[in-house]
Amino acid sequence: MAGHCGARVMAAPLRRRAAGGARWVCGAAAQRPWKLFGAMCLLRLPRITQPLEKMEEEMAALMEQIELEKSHYSDHEIRKLGEEEQLRKMKESSYDEDEALGKTVIMAQDLEEKWEQKFLQFKAAPRITDADKNNDRTSLNRKLDSNLMLLVKQKIGNQELWLLPQVEWQPGETLRSTAERAMATFLGDHIQAKVLGNAPYGIYKYKFPRAIRTENNVGAKVFFFKAFLQSSDLSQAELKADHLWVTKKELGDYLKLEYLKKVNRFLLDL
């Protein structure tokens, strides 16, 4: 309660004098000088694993070596050793050859070669996609090993800014539904996204410039919500053309400093 009154005191000293006790005003006033916005931070989760660091690679190699040392021979290896013995014996002594010519045996070595061939024939999809190479920031297929966030160009006041999609709150709906509406206005209705809970993750408060500021309209509070994108392709209508999918590191290129600081607080490093 006290904090709320404190904010009002900062913004509108006249009102306090007029009303008398500060506490009184807070209880009685139904007008709130802050506009509420709900913003959605839509995350596309990584599709491939991140590359291992040097330390992790060394450790993985060591673990494999230790595992090999502690293990016993498997059935396949025993068979291979046995056949190698047989081959050596055949080469040393000539009379076994007649016996061996009769039967065609598949050796373990042949099997291994066959498997190797089959593996080489398979072509996996590349980890670094075309979108990465062209640095096409509007496609979802880039940076498959990190989280991607949706940024939209919006008009705030008289400025065009890159922001997380936000929409003003209307009375009668919860903030979460405001955020979902924001997502729907920019990406269309057919998006499968899992919103992570009813509570906001972060807040960005700002005051309007002095020209617009009135007693009833001091500033705005933008509440951020997080959601995971579940459908992998967005071939449905993208209503606003100016959208970007960026990683956390690239956010600095687009967002304003204060806004960026608040947004970075609720994003994990990925």
Next chain:
Amino acid sequence: MWAAAAVRGLRGARLSSWLPQRVPLRESHWQSSLLELRTSLPVRAQPKKKKKVDVKKEQAQKERMKKKLKKLEKAAPELIPIEDFITPLKYSESNRVRSLPGLSPEESERRVLLLKKWCLFKQKQDEAEKKAIKGLVESQQEALKELRLESEELYEAAIRRDEELFPFERDGPSYTPPLPGYDPPEGKCIDITKVYTQ
């Protein structure tokens, strides 16, 4: 004359129609002979056994059965063997032991140092994760505090538990992205795991 009188007087008797009044009458159809007393027992009625002894015997039998059942139940149920923990005997044969050259002192030194560095690396990673989570929680608390200052109902709506969030399922990342238009080979997977019942 005397025959008619005899017939009138003796209703049931067939044989002795000439006898005076005191004549043995067949009182019931169970009496097979008129001259004898009632000797044969009625054949169709239930025999009257002494009930008490039988009831006691049956009760004793039931108690014995119950005791046996209790003993069986008290005995611990047979444990289901965990197949992963039982090494099949064929793998402990001597020809299976791998023969590799031993470790040189430099190699073991390198390994020990690497393990120590790994320990430190993991500790730093863990601390960073915990710090990130703490930052996340702080940011959320701040947002909720501001929301509360704005309106109580919105705050209540935000505090409410989201029932649809859990169970949350997600496929983890793989090494390469999925190949578009990949046709996996046909086949059937037959499950041969042994199922034990207690």
